[in-house]
Structures are given as C-alpha cells and as structure tokens.
Amino acid sequence: MPAVRLSDVAQDAGVSLATASRVLNGSSRVPGKAVAEKVEAAALKLGYVPNAQAQALARSRSGLIGLVVHDIADPYFATIAREVQQQVFASRSQVLLTQTDREIDTEIRALRSLIAQQVDALVLVGSHRYGHESDASISAMLEGFARNGGRVVGMGQSVGVGRTIVPDNAAAAHELATALVVGGHQRFAVVQGISGIPSAADRTGGFIAALTEAGIEPELNVEAGLTRDGGYELARTIQAHLADAPGEDSQPLCVFAPADVMALGALGELRRLGIDVPGQVAVAGFGGVPDADDANPTLTTIALPLHEMARQAVEWVLEQPEDSGGDESADQERATAPASETHVRGDVLLRESTALAATA
Numbered sequence: 001m002p003a004v005r006l007s008d009v010a011q012d013a014g015v016s017l018a019t020a021s022r023v024l025n026g027s028s029r030v031p032g033k034a035v036a037e038k039v040e041a042a043a044l045k046l047g048y049v050p051n052a053q054a055q056a057l058a059r060s061r062s063g064l065i066g067l068v069v070h071d072i073a074d075p076y077f078a079t080i081a082r083e084v085q086q087q088v089f090a091s092r093s094q095v096l097l098t099q100t101d102r103e104i105d106t107e108i109r110a111l112r113s114l115i116a117q118q119v120d121a122l123v124l125v126g127s128h129r130y131g132h133e134s135d136a137s138i139s140a141m142l143e144g145f146a147r148n149g150g151r152v153v154g155m156g157q158s159v160g161v162g163r164t165i166v167p168d169n170a171a172a173a174h175e176l177a178t179a180l181v182v183g184g185h186q187r188f189a190v191v192q193g194i195s196g197i198p199s200a201a202d203r204t205g206g207f208i209a210a211l212t213e214a215g216i217e218p219e220l221n222v223e224a225g226l227t228r229d230g231g232y233e234l235a236r237t238i239q240a241h242l243a244d245a246p247g248e249d250s251q252p253l254c255v256f257a258p259a260d261v262m263a264l265g266a267l268g269e270l271r272r273l274g275i276d277v278p279g280q281v282a283v284a285g286f287g288g289v290p291d292a293d294d295a296n297p298t299l300t301t302i303a304l305p306l307h308e309m310a311r312q313a314v315e316w317v318l319e320q321p322e323d324s325g326g327d328e329s330a331d332q333e334r335a336t337a338p339a340s341e342t343h344v345r346g347d348v349l350l351r352e353s354t355a356l357a358a359t360a
Contacts, residue, residue, distance in 0.1 A: 004046045004047055004048040005048075006020055006021060006024070006048070007020075008046055008048070009024070009039065009042045009043045009046055009048045010039075010042075012042040012045070012046060013035075013038045013039045013041070013042035014038070015031075015035060015038065015039060019031055019035065019039065020039050020042075023035070023036045023039040023040065024039065024040075024043055024048070062117070062118045062119060062120055063092065063093045063094060063120065064093065064094055064095075064096055064117060064118065064119040064120060065084075065088050065093055065094070065095050065096070065119060065120060065121050065122075065123060065314075065317055066095075066096050066098070066111075066114035066115075066117075066119040066121065066122045066123065067081060067084055067085075067095050067096065067097045067098070067123045067125070068098055068099075068100060068107065068110055068111065068114070068122065068123070068124045068125065069081055069097070069098075069099050069100070069125045069126060070099060070100055070101065070102050070125070070126040070128070071099055071101060071102075071227070072097070072099045073228075074227070074228075074259075074261045075260065075261060075264075075289035075290065075291045076259065076260060076261060076287045076289050076306070077099075077125055077126065079289055079290060079306045079307070079310075080125050080155065080306055080309065080310045081095075081097060081125070083306070083307050083310035083311065084123060084310045084313065084314055085097075087310065087311055087314035087315075088314055088317075088318070091314075091318050093120070093318070096114055096117065096119060098110040098113075098114065102126075102128055102196065102197070104130040104134045107128075107138065108134075108137065108138065108141070111138065111141055111142070112141070115141070115145050115150070119150070120150065120151065120317070121150060121151035121152070121153065121317040122142070122145065122150065122151070122152050122153070123153045123154075123155065123313050123314075123317065124152070124153070124154045124155070124156075124159060125154075125155045125156060126155070126156045126157070126199075127156040127157030127197060127198045127199040128157070128196055128197060128198075129196050129197070129198055130196060138159065139159055139160050139161065142159055142160075142161040142162070143160075143161050145161075146161050146162060151316065151317055153165075153313045153316050153317055155309055155310075155313055156199055157198055157199065158339055158341055159339075160339050161339055162339060163316050163339070163340050163341075163342065164339065164340070164341045164342070165309050165312060165313060165341075165342050165343075165344060166341045166342070166343050166344070167199070167304050167309075167343070167344050167345070167346060168343050168344070168345050168346075169199050169202035169203045169206065169286075170202040170203065170205055170206030170209070171206060171345065172203075172206070172286070172302045172304075172345060172346045172348075173202070173203040173204070173205075173206035173207040173210075173256075173258070173286065173302065174206040174207065174209055174210040175210075175302075175348050176207065176210075176256075176284060176286075176300075176301075176302050176348050177206070177207040177208075177209075177210035177211055177214075177256070178210045178213075178214070179348050179350060180254055180282075180284065180300075180350075180354060181210070181211070181214045181216065183350065183354070183356065184356045185251070185252075185254040185282065185354065185356070186216065186251055187219055187251050187252070187253045187254060188211055188216060188218045188219065188220075188253070188254050188255075188256065189218060189219065189220035189221070189222060189238060189241070189253055189254070189255045189256070190204055190207060190208060190218045190220075190221055190222070190255075190256050191204060191221075191222050191223070191224055191230075191234060191255075191256065191257050191258055191262065192204045192208075192221055192222075192223065194223070194224075194225070194226050194258070197226055199258070200226055200258040200259065203258035203286050204256070204258050207256050207258075219245075219253070220237075220238070220241050220253070222234055222237050222238075224237070224262070225262075226258065226259045226261075226262055227261060227262060227265070228261050228262065228264065228265035229265065230262050230265065231257060231261070231262040231263060231264060231265020231266035231267070231268075231269065232265050232266070232268075232269040234255065234257060234262065234265070234266045234269075235265070235266045235267075235268075235269035235270045235273060235275075236269065236273070238253065238255060238266070238270065238275070238281055239270075239273050239275060241253070242275070242280065242281075251356075252278055252279060252280055252281055252282045252356070253280070253281050253282070254281075254282040254283075254284065254354060255281060255282065255283050255284070256284050256285075256286075257283070257284070257285050257286070258285075258286050259285065259286055259287055260285040260286060260287035260288070260289045260291070260292050260299065260301055261285075261287075261289070262285065263283050263284065263285025263286075263292075263299055263301070263353075264285065264289075264291055264292065264295055264299060266283055267283045267295055267297075267299065267353060270283070277297060277353055278297060278352065278353055278354055278355050278356070279357065282300075282353060282354040282355075282356075283299065283300070283353045283354065284299075284300040284301065284353065284354055285299050285300070285301040285302075286301060286302045286346075287301060287302065287303075287304055287306075288301055288302060288303025288304045288305075288306060288346060288347075288349070289301075289306070292349075292351075295353070297351065297352030297353045297355070298351040298352045298353060299351055299353045300349060300350050300351045300352075300353045300354040301349055301351070302346040302347070302348060302349070303346050303347045303349050304344065304346040305344055305346070308344075309344060312342070
C-alpha cells in the first residue's frame with residue numbers, strides 16, 4: 001500500500017496543498033478553525049503523519065530536546081524529567097530521554113547520539129566529575145554543539161557551556177545541620193567519600209562545617225553509593241555501629257545522607273532491621289522529592305524547588321531571540337556567550353524522621 005501523501009490529505013479535505021501544510025506542520029499562519037478541523041479529520045482518517053525530517057529541514061529545527069539524567073529510578077531525576085517532559089510537550093516539541101548511571105562512556109555515547117539526531121537543545125541534570133580528560137571531552141563536544149546553534153542547559157553543575165541552574169548545596173546543608181543542632185541533636189553520622197559527585201561533597205562539607213561551628217564532631221563517617229542500595233548499605237553500617245557502642249543510646253544518632261533516594265533507602269532498611277526511626281536513629285536527606293512526604297516516618301530534608309528548576313530550564317531551551325528579525329546571528333551570539341549560572345536555595349523541612357522525644 002503506497003504511503004499517504006500530504007496531497008492526498010489536501011484532496012480529501014478539499015483544500016489547497018499549502019493550506020494542508022500550514023495546518024499539519026505547525027505554521028503560525030493557520031486558517032480558520034473549521035478548515036483546520038477538516039484537514040485534521042482527513043489526516044486522521046487517512047493515517048497521515050507529517051515527516052519529522054522534512055519539518056526539521058523546513059523550520060531549521062527538529063523540535064527535539066535531549067534530556068540526560070543519571071538515574072531515572074531516582075525520584076529526584078524522575079521528578080525533574082516529568083516536569084521537563086510536560087513543559088516541552090506543551091510547546092509541541094518532544095523529549096528524548098537517556099540515563100547515564102554516571103558512566104563516562106555511556107554519557108559520551110548518549111550525547112553523541114542525541115547530537116546526531118539533531119536535537120535543538122541538551123538539558124543535562126545532575127553533577128559529576130569523571131576526571132580531567134573525560135570532562136574535557138564532554139565540554140569540547142558541548143562547545144561544538146553550541147557553536148552549531150544548539151542550546152545547552154545544565155542543572156546541578158556547570159559544564160562550562162550555556163546556562164546552568166546551581167543549587168547552593170553547601171549553604172543549604174549548613175542550614176539543615178544548624179537546625180538539627182538547635183533542635184537538640186548531639187550525635188551525628190555523615191556520608192562522605194563519594195568520588196566524582198561534587199554536589200554530594202558540597203552537601204556533606206556544608207553539613208560538617210555547621211557541626212564544627214557548634215563544637216560537634218561526627219561520631220561516624222560512612223562511605224556508600226548515592227543510591228537506594230547505598231542507603232541500604234548505610235543502614236547496615238549504622239546497625240553495626242550501634243551494636244559496637246551500646247552505651248551511646250541516650251540520644252538517637254542523626255544520619256545525614258546527601259540525597260533523598262539514599263536517605264529513603266536507609267530509612268526503609270533501618271525499619272526492616274528493627275531499628276526505631278527516629279527513636280534510635282534519626283535520618284535526614286537532601287533534595288525534596290515527593291516520596292519524602294509519603295515515607296513513614298516522613299523524611300526531613302532540604303526541599304529544592306525541583307519543579308521551578310525544570311520550568312526555568314525549559315524556558316531557556318525554548319525562548320526565542322528578541323528582535324532578531326529572523327537573523328541567525330542572534331543564535332550565534334548566544335552560542336558564543338560566556339557560560340552563566342543561576343543559583344537556587346532550598347528550604348529546610350524538619351519532619352518526623354528527625355523528631356526528638358519530648359522530655360519530662
């Protein structure tokens with residue numbers, strides 16, 4: 001069966017080829033509602049779908065946005081990805097989503113594939129540091145993409161290209177630790193030593209700095225992965241620590257995990273191990289994912305404005321050059337502009353997972 005052509009749709013709807021094209025290819029010069037509905041009905045009846053490659057050539061853009069995240073199973077990334085998808089779809093563009101698992105080879109392949117598919121923009125979510133040569137390779141690839149008119153937006157860590165939304169991780173973690181100390185917590189365990197993830201190091205660093213200012217030294221430093229499984233490992237380490245220090249049970253040990261997904265994993269595993277939260281162990285995270293509201297007990301965290309961050313990223317991706325008059329030099333000027341950062345702060349949310357029992 002021969003493929004349905006645009007001319008077939010135009011003939012069936014009783015309109016010109018140009019009119020059918022304007023309706024189905026997203027032109028701003030759309031005819032009246034009744035005519036548009038006739039064209040759309042004809043296309044639906046005949047099974048016609050516009051050729052995306054032809055549209056991209058006609059518009060000099062593909063309508064595709066590349067979204068790169070570390071782990072879509074992590075509610076932090078899932079929340080952002082969902083908001084980006086909704087915002088982009090409302091603009092009649094599409095998102096191509098890929099995850100890297102923080103693997104350098106995977107990320108490089110993903111970026112090459114997205115660029116090869118002629119995406120209009122790349123949104124990179126999350127922070128990492130693979131090493132000088134690897135990071136330089138990624139930066140060079142993104143710089144070339146920008147020089148060719150692509151837009152680059154980062155969320156978490158600047159890659160030296162385009163615009164980046166950067167959470168003030170250290171300051172927010174410092175504020176969280178201070179609030180916990182003021183609330184009465186005196187014993188702390190922290191997660192550190194997570195190589196290649198600057199955001200985690202900044203959060204733990206800010207948290208420890210606040211404890212130091214309060215004259216408190218963490219009694220336990222734990223190395224574990226920034227994942228739900230890492231949270232399970234953290235909980236088992238805490239269990240062993242409590243067993244080795246049976247006399248230190250007058251106050252709960254307050255554990256800071258620098259990501260909500262890790263904190264949620266630890267909270268669940270502590271309960272499975274029969275350890276009372278927050279009676280024996282208090283748990284605090286970072287991120288503000290929706291799952292933290294549904295945890296039992298609810299999770300203390302730094303709530304980043306994830307939805308607003310995603311909306312800002314999409315706004316940058318989709319914004320039109322002002323007063324360009326169709327001049328492509330506007331895109332070139334933007335591509336060669338120096339990288340910029342917009343900083344955001346999160347809110348301290350003290351919830352049930354760090355509540356101290358009332359004293360008589």
